[in-house]
Amino acid sequence: MIQLRDLKKNYLVQGKTIPALHGIDLKIEKGEIYGIIGHSGAGKSTLIRCINLLERPTSGEVIVDGVELTKLDDQKLQEQRRQVGMIFQHFNLLSSATVGDNVAFPLKLAKRPKAEIRKKVDELLKLVGLEAHRDKFPSQLSGGQKQRVGIARALANDPKVLLCDEATSALDPQTTNSILALLLDINRKLGLTIVLITHEMHVIRSICDRVGVIDGGRIVESGKVLEVFLKPKHPTTQEFVEQVADSTELREAVAHEKATGSRTIARVTFLGEQTYQPILFQTMQETGTVFSILQGTISRMKDTPYGQLVVELEGDEKQSMHAIETLRKRGLEVEVI
Amino acid sequence: MGLTLENVDWSEIAEGTGATLTMLGFSTLFAVLIGLPIGVILFLTSRGQLLENRAFYSFASIVVNILRSVPFIILMILLIPVTKAIVGTSLGVLGAIPPLVIGAAPFFARLVETSLREVDRGVIEAAQSMGASNWQIVWNVLLPEARSGLIAAITITTVTLVSYTAMSGVIGGGGLGDLAIRYGYQRFQTDVMIVTVVILLVLVQILQSFGDRLVLKFSRK
CATH class of the missing domain: 3.30.70.260 (ACT domain)
Structure with a gap:
């Protein structure tokens, strides 16, 4: 479903080249939940942003559902991005729009007919359990509810892939669990491929099928969650195991x-x-x-x-x-x- | 000796107030229509934004700064030929509008740029991740999210324009400023001066509290 080939990303900071990713190779299968775990500054945020080209890699290939994204022009890229939903640590909802309008937003951008948008928004709000909050503004919601709006919004265009950028890091443990349960539910119901990044072992252990451990811009260990965490080899992996x-x-x-x-x-x-x-x-x-x-x-x-x-x-x-x-x-x- | 209003011709005051409101209305309208797109372009071409373009931004920024640093009363005189070319006269209400707009639009553009900077970067990123074009981001994200800031910017610009319209009286611009100069200053009729000042003051108060109320109404944070 997703294939990254020799992905490199350098940042230019005050005339100096700072490498963030040193050639990442990664293959994520259709329908699986793939977790990327790493400390802050390890490059995980850059990595997930490269999958929908919010960050343009310096070199390498990003192939999502058979399409090489780095070679597309702006318009084609915008169309492809609709196949990939994304949720964020700080939710990033429109503060000036209601819950319903936030969920409708990607459909409005795709210029879908009004009746279809209404129907889809109803479905999505039901899926995430927020039917009663349709006309509220984000500032009136709790963190967990905001992330549910984020999830509903990310699913509006029926994407094939959902990217989760530290989606539970700003939430308390109980809310984290309810959001993780929702993600797992969506993964099973819709057969959606999910890629998530996190610094919490708990997240990986609860819902991921496979995991990649990232450190210093490299994937240092990867495989099935059970195998990687019962027999951690790399020191970074061992540190994460010690967390739990x-x-x-x-x-x-x-x-x-x-x-x-x-x-x-x-x-x-x-x-x-x-x-x-x-x-x-x-x-x-x-x-x-x-x-x-x-x-x-x-x-x-x-x-x-x-x-x-x-x-x-x-x-x-x-x-x-x-x-x-x-x-x-x-x-x-x-x-x- | 108390203040008497013996020199005040109320019909002239009413006419002057009407002229001031007309100038104010049109100049605010055009300053917003011209300043808004300039402010959006300034924001988009600034560092780290969607259409980052250092050369263009520096150039536009310098032009805006030049227009803002010339004192309005001098700008008005400098612009007399331009004004004549646009509206056919440099006098009266009509002649006052072009310099008012040219004086206020760059000021408003800067305020727009500043309020757009307040929009959460993450929300722009979210819209990008949904496949929004740059135009859609401006129209559906930046402007609605900055709405209360933009309303505050319009309020500040209108209030600034109130004092500009009064200044335009110096070169025959009409309105309350014109009355204050012709009667209050040139004929020493202090009562006329005081009446015009009071009206301007009330006008500013009304505009500011109306603007504040709108900001509050649209604020969602």
Whole structure:
């Protein structure tokens, strides 16, 4: 659906060339939710703005639904942009127009007939749950409601792609969740491809299928959300994982245990159905190993449940190794720390 | 010795007030019609905007500054030949309108530029992302979003024009300023002077509070 090829962007600041993106290659499939996570200044905002050419890349190709955007003239580009909706961190609604007029705005720009606009606005307001607020002005709405207006507006032209530029960063956690649920709902109902950028792990974990970690203008790690976050390789990715799994405590616990004896400490990862089965307990019982749990998480990424337990195995090394081998045979991932 | 109004010819005052209002109405109208597009162009060609063009912006900016820095009373005299060419006379109500417009339009254009700068950059970006053309952005985003600022700009321009119309009395422009100079100054009839000043003062008050009310009505922030 979206393909970026060797995308580079330099900014000219006071006569000096500052590179923001160093050759990004990215392929986003139709119907998926792709998340790009990075710290501020990593280039994620520039990257998402390149997808609809709000920022013109210095070099490289931007292909959306088979059309190379950088080669289009202004008018063709304006037509193509209607295929790509966008929502923003600060909503960017017209303060002088009502909720209804804001949603109607892109249709008005596309010069659609009035009756069609009315009907479409009704549908969209219903979809985002704002039928009752049609005649209000943005200043009368809460942040979450404003973002719902933004979403309805972005969907007005029936786009194939929705770009979300830090869409939940200005919202409180509860409102963030309701907006994420709405995005997931739209993705499923309309089969819309969604690209979002964020600095919050929580956003990626809740709704994304795949993720790209951006750092210093480069995608340093990418893949399925589960794989990237259960086995983070790049230091930046590890930092983001630590945002949600409080590993400083774990590190202290491990250090403490290691200092007190020659015990084996292992991280056991469960995926999907395994998460709710007593595999760990059974295995330990069968092999006669005594264990204690130092830290544990049972959670889900989008729809997949997963668990990660850090366990300490008591007894001699040979016995512990046997237990670990058995766990591996039963399909669990075990890493000795 | 109290103030008597023995020299005041009320029919002449009424006529003068009418002439001032006529000058004010037409000059405001044309100053807005000419100044608005100039202000929009100044904004669009300024740095970081949709039609950024440094050479054009600097040139337009200098022209606007020159017109604004010439004192109105001198501008009026300098423009006499231009005025004659446009409306056929440099006297009376008709002769006063061209210099009023030329004096006020650049001033208004600057105010327009400033109020457009107040429009949230993100909203312009959002419109671009929806495939809006530059013209659509001006018409459907910039002008409506800056509406209350623009109304305030029109109010300030009109109030400034009130004092300009009075000045135009010096070169035979007609209206209340003309009365004040001919009777109040040249014939020492202080009462006429005071009456004209009071009328101008009331006029400014009415315009300002009307403008303020409109701004409040259209303000959505």
